[in-house]
Amino acid sequence: MxxxxxxxxxxxxxxxxxxxxxxxxxxxxxxxxxxxxxxxxxxxxxxxxxxxxxxxxxxxxxxxxxxxxLEKLDFNVVNRLRSTLATTDRLIAEARGLAYDVQSMDQEFARLYPEQYAATVSGNQMYRDAREHWQNTLDGLHTAMRMQAQVSQNLTQDESALADLVSQSQSATGALQAMQATNQLLALQAKQSIQAQQLQLTQDRAASLELARQAAAVERGREVQRRFLGSGTAYTPYPVDFYSY
Structure with missing residues (x-):
């Protein structure tokens, strides 16, 4: 026009x-x-x-x-996440009692929690086993409580990392920075999931040790009764209440 x-x-x-x-x-x-x-x-x-x-x-x-x-995000919380996971890993590695290794645990469990006591097992040995059952249960509860305390402490660090990542994500100037911030948020979520699994593992282990202790106490009581009635090796009483362990 x-x-x-x-x-x-x-x-x-x-x-x-x-x-x-x-x-x-x-x-x-x-x-x-x-x-x-x-x-x-x-x-x-x-x-x-x-x-x-x-x-x-x-x-x-x-x-x-x-x-x-294409500008990269000059911020990374991965090392912080690894550090908090390392603390919970260390607690599991320090756990006493039955080992977390499958092969070692199978051997120890078969020795300490037999399906049936042999007639050759002395009353004194059963007492020592009962004491070890109680100690394993106590150690399992201690490990679970240590893990709970550590996870509680880690939550403070996780909240700080989350706040930093959200701030970085909101202030991202490009797609790559936003993607990297999102990936780190996903890493934080994965870390918390792993930590929750570790906590659940120690709690379930403590509960399993208590159930194993109770099952062993039942078998021990059956064997004590059998020996008391005169079948098999004569039972020599000890000044210990077996049912208290």
Missing amino acids: KIRVLSATLVAVLSVSWAVPQPALAFTVIDPANLVQNTLTAIRTLEQINNQIRQLQNEAQMLTNQARN
């Missing part, structure tokens, strides 16, 4: 100029059609240049955005 208006204006101006009488010596031959065509060409060329400038500006902005999207 602008080109058409400008063209019409040029034609009108040229027509007026052509109609004005010119001195004979200053007479100049002007082709109005050629002048209009040249002007239109110049206008189109100018518009093309403007379009190219706008395109270059858009490309420059796009490159700026890409550079911003």
Whole structure:
């Protein structure tokens, strides 16, 4: 529309100029059609240049955005998460009583919690086993309570890490920074899940040790009664209440 208006204006101006009488010596031959065509060409060329400038500006902005999207997040909580997990791992490694290793645990469990006492097992040995059953249960409860205390302490650190990650995520200037902040938030969630499993493991272990102690006490009582009635090896009483362990 602008080109058409400008063209019409040029034609009108040229027509007026052509109609004005010119001195004979200053007479100049002007082709109005050629002048209009040249002007239109110049206008189109100018518009093309403007379009190219706008395109270059858009490309420059796009490159700026890409550079911003590729900018890395200068923040990492992974070492903090590993540190808190290491504390709970250490508590499990320090646990006394039955080992967490499957093979070692099977051997110890078979020795301490037999399905049936052999006639050759003395009353004194049963007393020592009962004492060890009680100690294993106590150790299991102690480990579970230590784990509970440590997890409670870790929650404070987790809350601090969460606040930092949310702040980093909200202030992220590009897609990569936002993605890295999100990944670290997922890492925090995974760490808390692992920690919860560790806590559940120690609690279930303490409960299992208590159930094993009770089962062993029942078998020990059956064997004591059998020996008291005179079947098998004679039972020699000890000043210990077996049912208290």
